[in-house]
Amino acid sequence: MNFGQDAYLDSAICCLSSVYLAHLTQDPVLLRTSRRMYGVSLGEVIHAVSKGDDAMSDNMLCTAMMLSVYEMYAQTSPDAWVVHSDAVKRLMMSRGTQKHETGFGRSCWIAFRGFHVATSVYQGKPCFLDQEEWQDYATQIMAEDAQKPGEWAAYAVISDKAFMEIAKCPRYISESRDLLSTSAESFQTDAEALMQRIQDTSRRLYDLCSELRSCISAHSQRQQGIIRRPGTFVGPVPEIFPETGPSLLLRGAENIQGTLRQLCDRLEDRLRCQVIEDLSDSGLGTLSDDSVYAPSPLPVSPRTMTLPFRIYSELGRGPSQTSDENDPRAVIWLDRVASSMGVLGTKLIPENETPLASVEEEST
Structure with missing residues (x-):
């Protein structure tokens, strides 16, 4: 960390550290301190940007990241964290990949890439990291x-x-929603092409989850002193692991596979409905009901799957409101989101439905 170089970075570090400790200790004094330092950091950012010297620096990028994470905790206003996250995105895109190949810039990209995905899912927009x-x-x-x-x-x-x-998944979500909300003549072609891309990603994620599960299992066995030798039987690969970075990534990848299946289900349902409508428009079924040539009634799929939908995500929930002050998820909530590459708890729900619990809560 480049502490002591720039006032905007120093005050951002202080405000984020304070709000983290405030959530950890439930100390209102620390919370007030964090808000004051947040205001100081914003002022210093405006001053530095107006000069133009530091606008594209690693320290400015890191400051924008920390201000976004601060707002994820503090929730001073609705979606304030999204504003800062968008600033991080614009900075990274303006800087280009070369500025993130080594050193502090690279660390910033690694630390925030999951939040870029989570922000895109929350906004229902494609993520620039799929370019x-x-x-x-x-x-x-x-x-x-x-x-x-x-x-x-x-x-x-x-x-x-x-x-x-x-x-790639935020783009699939965005394109699916756009397709399902229109009646373009090219829907069938576009939907089939999109479903193929979704299925390709799903297959790759499935294979990666299998590799990751084996990798975690092998590490766990080594930790227990279990040595695997050729031809020996150790046992099946576990389905549940202690909560670590790798296991959270596994859960996130498995979770987003479920979301992708939901997208394909909705697209397939719309395609079936369109086929039925096309057959009806072409005159099929105009024969009298008592005609021996009259076709059997076509089964009509329920249209509930084609209703407008929105995305529910762990990041959109805000900090855990658990009543148990000893529950670590109340403090490490964002660590869990980042470790899952931003997709922990992501699911599709009907537009007007309010979820009662997150996927993670339902599974624990």
């Missing part, structure tokens, strides 16, 4: 991670591959 430039950059990072020593090099590669697929 070719950023996918190529992620591939470069993956190749470098593969060369690192230690047993977790394999996990790093799986994690990078999973991220590259997960980053």
Whole structure:
């Protein structure tokens, strides 16, 4: 961390540290301090940007990231964190991938990439990290991670591959919603092409989840002193693991696969309905009911799946409101979102439905 170099960064560090401790200790004094330092940081950012010298610096990027995370905790106004997250996106896009290849800039990209996905899911917009430039950059990072020593090099590669697929999912969600809300003549062609892309990503994520589960299981066995030898039986790969970074990524990847299945179900349902409507418009069924040539009634699929939908995500919920002050999820909530590449608890719900609990709450 480059503490002591720029006032806007220093005050952002202070405001984020204070709000984190305020949630941890339930101390109102720390909460007031965090808000005061937040205001100081905003003022320093405006002053620095007006000069233009630091607008594209690593420190400015990190400051925007911390202000966004601060708002995720503090919730000073609705969607204030989205404003800062969009600023981080614009900064990264303006800086280009070259500014994030090494050093502090690279660390910033790694730390915030999951939040970019989560923000895009929350907004219902494509994530810029699925663009070719950023996918190529992620591939470069993956190749470098593969060369690192230690047993977790394999996990790093799986994690990078999973991220590259997960980053495509906000676009699938956005395009599906746009398609389902229109009656364009090209719907069938567009829907089939979109479903093919969704299914390709789903298959890759399924394979990556299998690899990741085996990787976590092997690490757990080594921690317990279990040595796997060729030809020996150790047991099946567990389905549930302790909550760690790798296991949260696994849960996030499995969760988004369910969301992708929901998208395909909705698109397929709309396609079936369109076929029925086309057959009806073409005159099928105009024969009298007592005619021996009259076709059997066509089954009409329920149209509930084609109703407008919105995305419900863990990030959109805000900090955990658990009544148990010892529940660590009240404090490490954002760590869990980031570790899952931003898709923990993501699900599709009808437009007017209010979910009673998150996916994560239902599974615990």
